[in-house]
């Protein structure tokens with residue numbers, strides 16, 4: 001499987017993606033612009049609360065090509081963050097009170113400067129929470145990555161990893177053949193150094209997202225089920241399960257359209273709008289940095305190329321805390337994915 | 352094409368309250384209460400509903416509870432096992448009546 005970009009798909013063009021989302025409102029839901037919905041609960045324009053999390057997308061390169069990927073990542077993507085942009089990120093982390101640095105991709109570990117960057121962030125502060133969104137299979141993809149669990153431990157990293165299900169068929173249908181078995185091996189290696197093990201202080205959280213056009217299960221109930229099945233079947237442990245809703249952009253949008261599920265899925269997201277989840281959307285306390293240093297309200301807006309509406313502060317090199325804190329967050333129809341049901345964010349359910 | 356069953360009608364279920372609202376209200380209150388997390392989990396109840404939907408062969412319920420079980424985190428193996436439970440009970444219900452046939456046959460036979 002190739003990325004949409006390599007396939008030269010129309011959906012790899014963010015302008016076209018936004019047009020599709022705007023133009024194809026399900027019948028009976030024509031009056032439901034997301035901004036209107038927010039206005040109805042006095043949340044429009046949507047403003048940040050404070051900037052606590054810096055989510056850094058280190059590049060679109062990945063060893064996997066998952067069917068739902070909102071980044072359109074894959075081995076054929078070469079866009080990765082340079083050391084120069086990382087240096088600007090370090091300056092921001094040092095100068096502003098960033099509480100959490102969340103490293104994502106692609107597979108962030110494939111960036112040749114990944115280890116240097118993590119080490120430098122840790123040098124700035126012992127207490128800053130550093131998250132690495134590790135896809136698991138990278139750990140076993142090549143011998144040079146086999147010591148990642150040790151590296152994570154040494155730098156007190158919180159590991160957040162996707163595992164869409166506790167069986168092979170559902171995991172592999174979303175993430176590729178053989179991914180489940182490799183993920184299990186990687187989880188064993190993480191457990192072996194203490195990740196997810198009670199009392200170790202090393203956090204390993206898993207992420208569930210539905211393998212198809214349906215909503216995620218209740219987070220608590222599914223966490224219990226995952227814990228039971230992974231313990232009994234594979235003797236594996238982890239800390240928390242985050243349930244995430246698939247947002248209708250990029251490869252998941254392509255899947256929705258090609259499978260004829262687009263309209264019903266949007267209807268579902270819109271009907272399940274939850275005002276509490278809307279008040280807690282992650283863009284209110286996060287800034288997302290793209291591989292080229294541009295700033296966005298979240299990783300989804302990044303993929304839609306909707307740069308922050310903060311004049312003079314659209315790039316990490318021009319960081320202006322006041323302008324960013326006072327900006328208006330850009331919302332579009334894809335935002336319904338964050339506010340449906342129990343809500344969805346990079347940290348799971350929000351209500 | 353005209354057909355008795357239209358998937359779009361499932362969405363109109365709530366509209367049964369347009370006629371005899373008090374009865375519909377009572378039904379939907381009860382329905383909501385039944386499917387709440389209780390001595391059984393919401394997930395277990397959803398799998399039971401899926402099995403019953405197949406036993407009563409209601410296309411609306413099969414549609415609704417296929418989605419619902421998936422949204423409760425069940426996978427195809429679990430869903431199919433639930434349907435087999437329904438099938439086993441239905442098959443068993445036919446077969447157990449064979450005892451009546453046997454009784455009668457024995458009664459009539461030398």
Ligand code: SF4
Pocket residue numbers: 062063064065066068069070071072073074105106107135
């Ligand atoms: S979902 Fe994650 S692991 Fe899968 S292709 Fe995208 S970035 Fe890679």
Ligand code: SF4
Pocket residue numbers: 281282283284297298299300301329330331332334335338
């Ligand atoms: S998609 Fe991004 S901008 Fe929209 S609500 Fe979600 S986090 Fe906020």
